[in-house]
Amino acid sequence: MKNILIVFVCIVMLGACNKKEKTTFEFLYPVSETRKVDLEFRDERITLKFVSGDSLQKASISLVLSGGEYARLWVGEFPYIVWLKAGKPWVARFQGNQWRFEGKGADVNSYLNKRNGEQIYFIDYYRIANREFRKKLDRVINKQKEDLYAANLDPEFVKQEIKRLRYERNRHLASGVVSGNVKDGKMDVLDDSYGELQKVIIEDSASWEIPGYRESIDMIVHALAKLEESPDKFHDVLLNVLNRTVSTYTDRRLVEYIVNKNVMSYVKGLGTENIEEIDPIFREWVHQPNLVAAYDELCNTNKKLSKGQPGIPFTFRDVKGDEVSLSDFKGKYVYIDIWATWCGPCNAEIPHLKKLEKQFEGRNICFVSISSDRSREVWEKFVKNRKLGGIQLHMGNDRKFMKEICCYGIPHFLLIDRDGNFINANMLRPSDPKTREILKGLEGI
Numbered sequence: 001m002k003n004i005l006i007v008f009v010c011i012v013m014l015g016a017c018n019k020k021e022k023t024t025f026e027f028l029y030p031v032s033e034t035r036k037v038d039l040e041f042r043d044e045r046i047t048l049k050f051v052s053g054d055s056l057q058k059a060s061i062s063l064v065l066s067g068g069e070y071a072r073l074w075v076g077e078f079p080y081i082v083w084l085k086a087g088k089p090w091v092a093r094f095q096g097n098q099w100r101f102e103g104k105g106a107d108v109n110s111y112l113n114k115r116n117g118e119q120i121y122f123i124d125y126y127r128i129a130n131r132e133f134r135k136k137l138d139r140v141i142n143k144q145k146e147d148l149y150a151a152n153l154d155p156e157f158v159k160q161e162i163k164r165l166r167y168e169r170n171r172h173l174a175s176g177v178v179s180g181n182v183k184d185g186k187m188d189v190l191d192d193s194y195g196e197l198q199k200v201i202i203e204d205s206a207s208w209e210i211p212g213y214r215e216s217i218d219m220i221v222h223a224l225a226k227l228e229e230s231p232d233k234f235h236d237v238l239l240n241v242l243n244r245t246v247s248t249y250t251d252r253r254l255v256e257y258i259v260n261k262n263v264m265s266y267v268k269g270l271g272t273e274n275i276e277e278i279d280p281i282f283r284e285w286v287h288q289p290n291l292v293a294a295y296d297e298l299c300n301t302n303k304k305l306s307k308g309q310p311g312i313p314f315t316f317r318d319v320k321g322d323e324v325s326l327s328d329f330k331g332k333y334v335y336i337d338i339w340a341t342w343c344g345p346c347n348a349e350i351p352h353l354k355k356l357e358k359q360f361e362g363r364n365i366c367f368v369s370i371s372s373d374r375s376r377e378v379w380e381k382f383v384k385n386r387k388l389g390g391i392q393l394h395m396g397n398d399r400k401f402m403k404e405i406c407c408y409g410i411p412h413f414l415l416i417d418r419d420g421n422f423i424n425a426n427m428l429r430p431s432d433p434k435t436r437e438i439l440k441g442l443e444g445i
Contacts, residue, residue, distance in 0.1 A: 020066045021065060021086040022062050022064050023065055023084070023085070023088065024061070025060065025061055025089060025092070026059070026060045026091040026092070027050070027058070027059045028057070028058055028092070028093040029056065029058075029094050030057070031054075031056060033075075035075050035076035036076065037059070037075055037094075039061060039072070040073075040074060040079075041071040041072075041084070042209065045074070048061065056093075063084060067156065068156050069209060070083060071084050073099065079211075081113070081211050082099075082113075085105055085156075085157075088104040088105035089104055090102065090103035090104065090105040090106050091103050092109070100113075107153060108157050111153060114147070117140075117143055117147075119140065120136065120137060122344075123344045124176075125176050125180055126180055126181050126345070126348075130180055130190055130193070134173075134176070137173065137176070141169045144165055148161055148162070163207055163210055164210050167207070167210065167211075167213045170219075171212055171215050171216035171220075173193075173197065173223075174219035174220045174222065177189050177193055177223035177226060178222050178223050189227070193223075193227065197220050197223055200216075201217065201220045201224070201248075203217070203248075203249050208251070208253065208254075217249075217254060217258065218258045218262070222237070222241055224240075225238075225241045228240055232432070234269070234270060235266075235270075235278075238266050238278060239278070242263070242281045246281065252285075256286050256288065259286055260282070260288075263281075263286075263295065264294070267298050267299060268406060268409075271306070271406075272299050272302045273306070275299075298406070302406060302425075305405065305422055306422065306425075307423060307424065308421055308422065309421060309422050310420060311326055311420050311421060313325065314370070314395075314401045316395050316396075316401075317393065317394060318392060318393055319380055319392055324391065324393055329366050329420075332366050333366070333416065333423075333439075334365070334366050334368055334414075335365060335368070335413065336416065337349070337353060337370065338372060338402065338405075338407050338410050338411060338414075339371060339372070340371055342373070343410050343411065345411055348431070349411055349430050350388070352430035353367065353369070353390070356436065357389045365445055366390070367389070367391065368390060368391045369390055372395055372399075372410060373394065373396075374396065374397055376394050379394050380394075413426070413429060413430075415427040415438075423442075
């Protein structure tokens with residue numbers, strides 16, 4: 001009889017834990033903000049519909065929940081992690097680029113959106129030596145764990161958060177390899193990096209909804225591929241990523257995510273040349289109609305950037321305020337750099353670009369740098385202070401040219417022939433030794 005009673009109590013408790021409950025979450029957003037706000041939840045992205053008041057816009061969303069789950073709040077392109085739990089409503093107010101929470105679920109979400117203390121930034125991946133980066137990463141993650149345990153939060157959340165922090169650490173670890181420095185074909189990474197990454201490449205379908213899980217696996221696969229292949233041979237690295245993914249993982253969602261993300265990134269960066277082996281893998285494993293449509297559109301757009309196609313025309317102003325167009329360079333080769341003063345990798349290329357300009361001075365080639373800085377004043381000051389050579393142009397807020405050349409990140413380089421046609425719409429960087437050899441081999445230079 002006692003055993004029956006225990007089983008009955010367990011069943012009742014389990015039912016209570018799994019009880020579904022509609023819970024409402026509210027959002028307060030400044031009327032001055034024009035960026036849209038999306039809630040990403042269970043692989044769906046819902047745009048919040050705000051009603052304007054005197055100084056704040058208000059929105060709310062009601063969700064049927066049976067426990068606690070992570071979600072992401074997107075303000076424009078910037079994500080914020082939140083925790084949604086049945087019976088724990090909250091009100092989130094956006095202030096100073098930060099969400100501030102009130103209500104029953106405020107404690108967990110305040111913890112998640114705390115911005116105090118040391119942080120990992122993208123520039124850390126390549127700005128500091130890998131050994132120092134690893135030390136910083138351990139400090140940051142250990143401090144986050146200390147804060148988590150000290151906050152005395154919901155045990156269900158703490159259990160999930162420990163996993164999330166582990167995935168965050170793994171993603172940063174792998175990113176330090178993927179985006180780290182490469183010198184003379186060798187990567188600046190600690191000797192134990194490969195073994196460390198091998199330990200954490202484990203699939204866990206139960207973690208699918210935890211922010212950072214799929215991103216960490218994707219980044220680890222990419223990092224291992226870079227360590228196994230020549231890091232500058234992007235085609236070989238991508239094939240390594242794809243083959244490892246489809247042969248290692250059983251969760252088709254994860255396979256589709258990694259294949260789609262890496263193939264799209266490759267085509268965005270390098271175009272559609274040499275994708276004969278890549279395209280069949282994409283079409284076998286990526287089936288979501290919106291993803292396939294985006295890939296097809298990207299491939300079709302890149303066809304107009306193929307070798308021999310007319311260069312995309314532009315007209316921008318130089319430091320003196322004079323208009324300069326692509327057509328002004330007819331009869332000369334043109335090496336174009338899309339950059340910005342705030343871009344770390346762009347700044348790293350400047351000494352190499354200056355060296356190229358010196359080596360090819362007086363030859364039949366022009367070096368044109370087009371800044372995407374929004375502030376003309378900042379750009380002009382930078383050009384003068386750094387004594388930049390070549391032809392310096394400023395596009396300001398006009399992003400049409402970047403869109404038409406499929407420039408999704410900077411720095412981005414183009415090489416145009418004497419007739420104004422593309423030689424390479426994804427040209428190598430000045431720091432790549434092959435760039436000089438390609439330029440030297442141009443007919444009539």
